[in-house]
Amino acid sequence: MTDAQFRPHGRHLIAGAWVDTPDHFSSSPAEGPAFEFSAGNAALVDDACRAAAAAFDAYASTSIESRAAFLNAIADEIESRAAAITWIGSRETGLPPGRLDGERARTTGQLRLFARHILGRTHLDERIDAAQPERSPLPRPELRLIQRPIGPVAVFGASNFPLAFSTAGGDTAAALAAGCPVVVKGHSAHPGTSEIVAEAILAAQKSAGMPDGVFSLIQAGSRVVGEALVTHPAIKAVGFTGGLFGGRALFDLCAARPEPIPFFGELGSVNPxxxxxxxxxxxxxxxxxxxxxxxxxxxxxxxxxxxxxxxxxxxxxxxxxxxxxxxxxxxxxxxxxxxxxxxxxxxxxxxxxxxxxxxxxxxxxxxxxxxxxxxxxxxxxxxxxxxxxxxxxxxxxxxxxxxxxxxxxxxxxxxxxxxxxxxxxxxxxxxxxxxxxxxxxxxxxxxxxxNGFPTGVEVCDAMVHGGPYPASTNFGATSVGTMSIRRFLRPVCYQNAPEWMLP
Structure with missing residues (x-):
């Protein structure tokens, strides 16, 4: 193999460690050799979700500057593996190298866009109503609204975008930017691509000094893996790109939980x-x-x-x-x-x-x-x-x-x-x-x-990639563009709080 080629080790990344499991599956590449990968299971999901929950408070409390540096570091690490990512990605999916190069640039561009976005603080939607102690008949206390991260997020890799909608894609970038740890379920169509991108995230995590549980990758397994992930009590939201049948089943599971959680599913459309x-x-x-x-x-x-x-x-x-x-x-x-x-x-x-x-x-x-x-x-x-x-x-x-x-x-x-x-x-x-x-x-x-054609989604502030059901499961959300960070934040109002108590 040359330096541009990549031979996967086939393990899962759980809280900073590469982990094997008893069951395995073979990749099904469009060309070249198949590789063996450990298959996910419910026990592994529990380990990853518990680690994400343990990391949440520390990661949510990091400064915006630290999180922006982490996102930029992920982008740098992905670009440092550019040739190997294109090599394995094109063989697994059949996509031409030029398409993979463009998609990698979009993926790193999303990470850098979110780094810039959070540094501007507009995602926090901060609102302050000053105290009115002399107001009659009742005084008004000071009220401050700020958006806060919701908790660990589950992300499902997409079959048709091995980079931009998968391991470090838009959902992962938005959740990490918001301050939420992420557990990714990799797609069986491109497990080698998922692995090398996870290596890039792990390297950035270590260099940025982020908690071990801030990111985990669980490679494909049976349907039980996805079900265990969306029903785990530590998970507070789900990002999904895929088909209507599978997406609706996961959506229903999220709604049926003792604590229902939002399922942000992009389920496709005919785009008339x-x-x-x-x-x-x-x-x-x-x-x-x-x-x-x-x-x-x-x-x-x-x-x-x-x-x-x-x-x-x-x-x-x-x-x-x-x-x-x-x-x-x-x-x-x-x-x-x-x-x-x-x-x-x-x-x-x-x-x-x-x-x-x-x-x-x-x-x-x-x-x-x-x-x-x-x-x-x-x-x-x-x-x-x-x-x-x-x-x-x-x-x-x-x-x-x-x-x-x-x-x-x-x-x-x-x-x-x-x-x-x-x-x-x-x-x-x-x-x-x-x-x-x-x-x-x-x-x-x-x-x-x-007077245009819809193939191609610009990654920018004004983009909306979502729509009324069944195109997506939440008509008020987008999975592309800076507004997508709002999916993983929730508003908190602080009443009469001293400055030192505010996040």
């Missing part, structure tokens, strides 16, 4: 795209090709993949579809992240192809873990009457819905459940319809895009 008449007339070919590129990016394995396009039927719709078809047909098969994702995608695509009223325009199929784009079309009546057409097919599968009128476009928008994103393509002449559509869509999605 509406092309309004003037935009369609003037830009049909460019929009069709652009849509094809967006929905097939990364083999369609983005939670913001715009899987459905709505068009007013006519010659311009024909041109849009022809351009999308040509662009998708030219895309070579791509490797999907896991065998399970490839199987689920094939099943969903086959179901769409077999649906009465749906016409297949392109369906090259796939073999094994590879996928090729598929394109279908239907009408508004069939779409509204067929529930599974509203559900996400995670991969490069696209559906065009031909609509008879502008009223029909508004009608299908009203019938959508919660989405992460909704997109409108407009021109000035579309103003009336666009305004009416926007008033509907702002109640359906967390992010409303105009």
């Amino acid at each position: 795209m509406f092309v309004l008449p003037s935009a369609l007339d003037g830009r049909a070919e460019g929009l069709g090709a652009g849509w094809a590129g967006s929905l097939s990016m990364g083999a369609g394995q983005f939670c913001t993949n715009p899987g459905i396009a709505f068009l007013i039927d006519g010659p311009a719709a024909d041109r849009f579809i022809a351009a999308a078809h040509a662009a998708l047909e030219a895309i070579a098969p791509q490797t999907m992240l896991t065998d399970g994702i490839a199987t689920a995608w094939s099943r969903g695509t086959a179901q769409m192809a077999a649906t009465p009223g749906v016409r297949t325009l392109l369906n090259s199929g796939a073999s094994g873990r590879n996928s090729a784009p598929a394109l279908f079309e239907t009408d508004a009546e069939t779409f509204l009457a067929t529930h599974h057409l509203h559900e996400e097919v995670f991969g490069p599968t696209a559906l065009v819905v031909r609509l008879p009128s502008e009223d029909a476009m508004l009608s299908v928008a009203r019938n959508f459940s919660g989405q992460l994103t909704a997109t409108v393509h407009i021109e000035e002449a579309d103003r009336d319809l666009a305004t009416s559509l926007a008033r509907i869509l702002e109640h359906k999605a967390g992010r409303l895009l105009v």
Whole structure:
């Protein structure tokens, strides 16, 4: 092996120590050798959660400056392992090295963004109402509000983002910035990537002098591991990125606890795209090709993949579809992240192809873990009457819905459940319809895009990556951007407290 390569040792990181367990599993890489990893279990979850609880008071009491330095140190340690992370990550997931390099930069960028954010103190939302001892008929004491960390947080690694939504990703960065210890359940799709990132966090933890229990990584195991994690009494919130079925099951467990806790789940969506008449007339070919590129990016394995396009039927719709078809047909098969994702995608695509009223325009199929784009079309009546057409097919599968009128476009928008994103393509002449559509869509999605494509989520102050259920389980939260730190804080009001008592 060269210095850029990485051979995992296959253990869990629990409170500063690498730990083995009796049961093991093998990774299932897209290429190269498989490695053995210790499998998580309920006893290991208990050890990690107890360590996080023991570390909470000390870590929550660290200064903002110390936590910011810790976040920056994690970013530095990740970058020092850049070549090895790309090597193992690309082999485990099939993602190209360039994508892994970009995702690593996003991950370290999130850590540094939160370091800057907490140094500005705006996340504390400090509010002071001065005392009014002379007020009549009753005096008012001084009241001070400040946001405080909630306690240990459980984070579930995502299959489609081995870095940015996994071990040191946005949920972990936000929780650590808030002052909360983190227990990560790694994803079985990329255990080696999780391990090397955990090594980076451990190195930063030691150099920054943070408590041992501030971070733990439990590698994948049976469903019992996730259930034990979200029901452990030490855990006070959960961050999750994944599918609706598994996410809803964990959400229900959190709600059923003796002490219910918030479950911040991002569960995916179809991210509808509406092309309004003037935009369609003037830009049909460019929009069709652009849509094809967006929905097939990364083999369609983005939670913001715009899987459905709505068009007013006519010659311009024909041109849009022809351009999308040509662009998708030219895309070579791509490797999907896991065998399970490839199987689920094939099943969903086959179901769409077999649906009465749906016409297949392109369906090259796939073999094994590879996928090729598929394109279908239907009408508004069939779409509204067929529930599974509203559900996400995670991969490069696209559906065009031909609509008879502008009223029909508004009608299908009203019938959508919660989405992460909704997109409108407009021109000035579309103003009336666009305004009416926007008033509907702002109640359906967390992010409303105009004349763009939703794949790609900017990490910044104003970003919202969340939406009404089932896109996410908490419509008031985001898992990307600086506002995501609010998930792991709660307001505390100090009444008439002396300065030395305040945090």
